[in-house]
Amino acid sequence: MDSWLYQTVQQLAQDSAAYEERAFFQALSQLALEQEKRIAQAQGEIDGRSWDEKSW
Template sequence: MENIEWLQQQIETLRSKSDVYQEQAFFLALGNAALEQQKRIEQAEGELDGRMWNPRQW
């Protein structure tokens, strides 16, 4: 979770330093994509954990 927070800070810093609208839009989209990717990673980890504890496998 620390990595996504650091990444979001870096992206926000780059976005705030940019004067070009297209770059700002890119960094905003990049931040959104990073958050979505983190959400998918967490879901996959939860699914894996759930499958490992499935009592039907015992």
């Protein structure tokens, strides 16, 4: 589930010398993971609703 954004932000966090930058990039990577999870859930919900006979 590691997207390009997550991997890039993780690399930026590792390369950062300042604590504040590392903390920012770590928080941003967590946000990216949460967004990926929510997108996957929404896609699953849409798929499930499209196959639900009650919604026809």
